[in-house]
Amino acid sequence: MPDPSPVFGREASSRPSRASLRTAVVWDVLKDALDRRIEATGKDSLDVLDTGGGSGNFAVPVARLGHRVTVVDPSPNALFALERRAAEADVADRVTGVQGDIRGLFDVVGREGFDAVLCHGVLEYVDDPAEGVRNAVAALRPAGSLSLLAAGVGGAVLARALAGHFTEARTALSDPAGRWGAGDPVPRRFTAEQLAELADAAGLEVGAVHGVRVFADLVPGALVDTEPGAAEALLKLEAAAAELPSFQAIATQLHVLGEKRA
Incomplete structure (x- = not known):
């Protein structure tokens, strides 16, 4: 299967992009979770749901791994951009966009129909985050993986x-x-403990918590763009700090990965 990392600007022969510095930790954790799910199920590809997936920042790279991705988003413009991006990446046959939101999720997708669900940048904006997480978990098949990403206080x-x-x-x-x-x-931000509690209450076994964009939003862009090796070093620093609670406490975003309880 093709390596999807170029979508994130992480080609081996070039400096990591600013976008990849902000998404690399989540992407690496998510890719590992999908690989483990493939091994556990024996499937060749997975059914993945991306709630609030917008124009496909994660959906398209996931599809490039060979998985089937359904994106639910309330914005017609975002879904149009998703369609264009999927076509440009030659994965249009594996990406489906559906207009909707996590509150009315089961008006547009079925329950327990997915091996993995992404819920990135959604909980900050919904009226009831607990309901949002419950719906995301209810969309998972038994032992499926949920990836939660939300703004950190x-x-x-x-x-x-x-x-x-x-x-x-x-x-x-x-x-x-x-x-x-x-x-x-x-409208709302979370602590790592709050996100983990929401996941646990919804029936998720929390496996990992990561701080995202601990340093990337604080370092001057000119330094990263001009100092030789700075971008690569910053990428490694983000990865090293991501799992440390002391740095999660100051992260711009928090990522929780868990597995649906049987």
């Missing part, structure tokens, strides 16, 4: 403080939703 606090907005940083630190003020574009 600590990353927002650190970013506002480093920008000199100290009152906003303190507000985000104490706000139940992790918001820094009325102008905050993100």
Whole structure:
């Protein structure tokens, strides 16, 4: 099967792209989970659901691994971009876009129909995150894998403080939703513990928690783009810090990977 990493700008012969620096940790964990699921089921390919998958940032690379991917997203424009991207990557036959959202997920897909479900950047925006996680888990076949990715409170606090907005940083630190003020574009943020608790309550056996974009959003882009070897070194640093709780606490995003209980 073709290596999907070039979609993330991670060709072996070139410097990692800014996009890959922000997604590499999640992608590596997800790819390993899909490989394990292939081994466990004995299948040649998996059925993968990407809720809120937008224009296919993860769906297309997953399809390039040979899996069948259904993307559910409320935006017609995003689904149009998904169709175009899938065609350009020559995986249009393995990617299906459906308009909908996680709240009404089973109006557009079946229950227990997928080997893996991606729920990335969704829980921040839904009215009931617990319901969203329950629906994602209900879409999984027994022992299927769920990948949750959501905004982290600590990353927002650190970013506002480093920008000199100290009152906003303190507000985000104490706000139940992790918001820094009325102008905050993100409705809700989470701690690693909160995400793990949501997953556990929904019937998921949490296997791993990772901090994502611990440093990538803080390092000046000019340094990464011009300093020889900086991008590669930053990529390795992100990977090394991802599993350490002390760095998860300041990550821009948090990733939880789990398996549906029997």
